[in-house]
Every structure is written in C-alpha cells, then in structure tokens.
C-alpha cells in the first residue's frame with residue numbers, strides 16, 4: 001500500500017500537478033502582493049502602516065513559512081523535472097526544428113524565465129526586506145519606513161530597469177504557466193480552453209504592467225533624480 | 226503531378242550506426258535523378274539500391290505498410306518528426322515536398338527509452354510494454370458484438386475514435402523536447418476510458434500505464450504541444466488532460 005502511495009506521489013503526473021498547484025498559489029501571492037504595493041501610490045503612511053500590520057502580526061511567520069514552502073516546492077520540483085527531462089534524451093538531435101504549431105517562446109523558456117525570477121527574488125529580498133532600515137512614526141506608533149527604502153531604491157534608473165526586465169521574464173513565465181497549470185490539473189475542454197489560454201496571457205500582462213508601474217511611479221515622483 | 230518530369234538532385238545527411246553499441250555519425254550522400262513523385266521511403270530505397278550495388282551496407286530504416294496506417298515508419302527529417310508536412314507519416318511524405326539541391330538531414334527517433342538498433346531503426350518495445358501494463362480490456366470478447374447492443378453517446382464515440390487513430394509511431398516522443406510519451410499513453414488510455422467496455426478498468430489502467438511509462442525513462446510533459454503538432458493522426462493534447470484526470474480518479478478511488 002505504501003509502495004503504491006509512493007509510486008503515485010512520485011509519478012510524472014503528480015509531480016507536474018505539484019508544479020501546477022504551487023505555481024497557481026504563487027500567482028495568488030503575486031496578486032495580493034501587488035494589491036498591497038499599490039498603497040505606495042495612495043500614501044507613504046498607508047504603505048508603512050500596511051507593512052507594519054503585516055510584520056507585527058505573529059501569523060506572519062506562518063504565512064512566510066507557507067510562502068517559502070511554495071517557492072521551494074515549485075523550484076525544487078522544477079529542478080527535478082528539468083533534470084529528468086534532460087536525461088530522457090541523452091543523445092541530442094543533429095537538427096531539431098519546432099513545427100511552429102506547438103511550442104512557443106514562452107513554453108520553451110520556462111526554466112530560464114523561472115531562473116531569472118529566482119535571481120530577482122533573492123535580490124528583491126536583499127534590497128527591501130533586508131535593505132536599509134529607516135524608522136518613522138505614524139499616528140504615534142514607531143514603525144519601519146519601508147516607503148523610504150523603496151522610493152530611494154527606485155531613484156536609480158538601473159534599478160527600475162532591472163525590476164522591469166525581471167517582471168517581463170516573470171510575465172513570459174506566466175503567459176505559458178497559468179494555462180499549462182490548468183492542463184496539468186486536467187482542465188481542457190473546447191468550451192473554455194481558448195478562454196483560459198487568453199486569460200493566461202491577460203493575467204501575465206496584468207502582472208507585468210501592474211508591478212512595473214510602481215518603480216516607474218517611484219522614479220517619477222522624485223523628478224527623475 | 227505538376228513538375229514530375231523534373232528530377233531532383235539531393236544532398237542527404239544520414240545517421241549511420243552499425244549497432245546498438247556503435248558510436249554512430251552523420252554521413253553525407255549525394256543522390257541524383259530523384260523523382261518528385263517518389264515517396265520519401267522510395268527515395269531511401271533508391272539510395273540503398275545504389276549502396277548495395279556498390280557493395281556497401283544499405284541504410285536500415287523501419288517501415289511496413291507504406292500507407293500511413295501501421296506506425297512502423299519513423300525518421301526525423303530536417304529536424305521534424307515525419308518531416309515537414311502536417312499529419313503525414315514518413316511513408317506518405319513525397320519528394321515533391323523538397324526542392325532540387327536541398328540538403329535533407331535524416332535521423333532516428335532519439336529517446337533514452339528507444340535504443341537504436343542500427344542506423345535509423347530504433348527499438349520501440351517500450352510502447353508495447355506500456356500497452357501490456359494496462360492498455361487493454363480484459364474480457365473474453367467472443368464473437369463481434371452487435372454494433373448497437375451498448376448505446377454510446379455520439380460525442381464519446383467520436384472522441385474515442387479520435388484517440389484510437391493513434392498508430393503508435395512515437396513521433397510524439399521524438400518531437401517532444403522532453404522525450405515524453407504522454408500523448409501516446411493518453412491516447413491509449415482515452416480510447417478505452419471513453420467507452421463503457423473500457424471504463425470498467427479505467428481506475429487501474431491509468432495508474433499502471435503511467436507507472437510503466439515513468440519506469441521506462443520517458444520525460445515529463447511541459448504542455449508545449451509539439452507532440453500534437455507532429456502527430457500524423459492529429460491526436461490532440463486534450464487527451465493528456467484526460468489522462469491526468471483519469472490518473473487522479475484512479476489514485477483516489479482504486480482499491
């Protein structure tokens with residue numbers, strides 16, 4: 001019985017579905033994170049209070065652990081699957097040409113766009129979460145001035161540019177990934193698959209435009225520094 | 226056919242490998258006076274004819290029916306499984322799809338699960354092993370049943386028939402960048418799962434066939450659909466989604 005369980009859990013299909021579920025949950029994170037970030041435009045105090053509310057709640061450790069698990073699960077599985085896929089064809093073709101009716105740029109670069117996202121993630125955490133620590137007081141409460149950390153960082157056009165490049169890579173990842181995740185989970189039907197494929201691309205555009213707009217905003221409010 | 230009086234001269238680059246253990250290499254051949262009306266395999270026959278006359282070893286390649294139904298012919302032609310034409314097996318591909326002076330690269334299917342026998346011939350027993358693991362209905366069928374004894378919705382009959390069009394040629398594995406066999410396996414699972422006769426064993430079937438597929442060292446699908454685009458029978462990846470559902474259904478409900 002337990003060998004049956006390990007065989008099922010270790011199967012190619014369940015591994016793909018683990019990729020899909022972690023990927024979709026990470027998309028959920030992207031949406032909430034983006035929504036919170038938009039408070040930057042609303043006001044510095046609102047943004048700082050939001051960040052403070054999150055970090056001062058003890059549940060943040062549970063949430064962060066969950067998020068870390070999603071990333072590690074997704075990345076770990078990505079590495080495992082990609083290595084297995086390389087092993088499945090030890091000798092490469094002398095010549096290999098896509099048909100033009102199947103794979104796309106996005107679908108064939110998933111490991112690379114994923115890798116860029118990972119590099120971005122590490123740099124992102126270093127710059128902000130573990131970045132310069134300023135303090136401020138809002139309504140009599142002393143809290144971290146994360147707003148200042150963020151805005152100062154985006155005074156540099158190079159930082160803005162790198163951020164946007166990373167977001168485009170993530171967007172390319174998602175334009176295939178979201179649809180692909182549904183396919184892996186068994187969703188494919190003529191009545192909704194075309195819509196799902198469109199929605200996957202639309203979601204990717206939303207993430208790229210949404211996330212890229214904030215560094216541009218931060219850069220512009222400083223008069224191009 | 227329009228230009229059948231014009232014969233073609235071709236440069237062929239063919240994978241030659243003496244045996245399973247030989248290292249193998251690409252070898253160049255020049256072939257003249259090829260008729261555009263020849264099939265691709267007839268063109269290779271012509272080359273072999275010449276090689277035999279010259280006392281050389283002919284190029285080994287697989288084929289049987291030469292009418293697009295048996296799935297024996299394979300060949301990676303200019304980097305595409307079964308060559309450039311859509312929904313066309315190598316045996317049904319004609320030289321009019323090429324131009325005079327073209328260089329044509331011909332390679333065997335490449336996958337860890339398909340070891341090369343010789344030259345362009347690979348061992349596709351792995352597919353037989355997957356079928357043996359569960360791609361059947363284990364009832365004594367006896368006489369052919371009355372066609373309408375078991376009512377089947379038209380949509381299911383059509384979908385099962387589409388999946389059953391698979392000839393097991395393995396172009397899906399060959400064209401997949403991951404050498405995944407999921408289109409083949411999903412077609413074989415679907416053709417049975419969609420019909421009442423096959424539905425009964427569907428809980429075990431997906432699990433058993435996928436386990437065998439994994440064990441044989443095929444890669445994991447990344448949903449790029451190169452298999453669908455290369456399939457000479459136009460089998461589509463909605464079958465893979467069905468297999469994914471069948472697998473979960475079996476995993477949760479099979480005792």
Ligand code: HEM
Pocket residue numbers: 016017019020021022023024026027030074075078079081082110111113114115117118173174176177178180181182184445446447448
């Ligand atoms: C916010 C970050 C990320 C999100 C939202 C995300 C989302 C997704 C989604 C939805 C899929 C489709 C799953 C499927 O095909 O079933 C996917 C696939 C993939 N992801 Fe990510 N991903 C992220 C980060 C990463 C990172 C950091 C890496 C690698 C270092 C990565 C590597 C991959 C690879 C290689 C695949 C393809 C797997 C396959 O198709 O078999 N991803 N991702």
Ligand code: FES
Pocket residue numbers: 287288289290291292293294295296297298314315316317
């Ligand atoms: S030889 Fe039978 S399908 Fe090509």
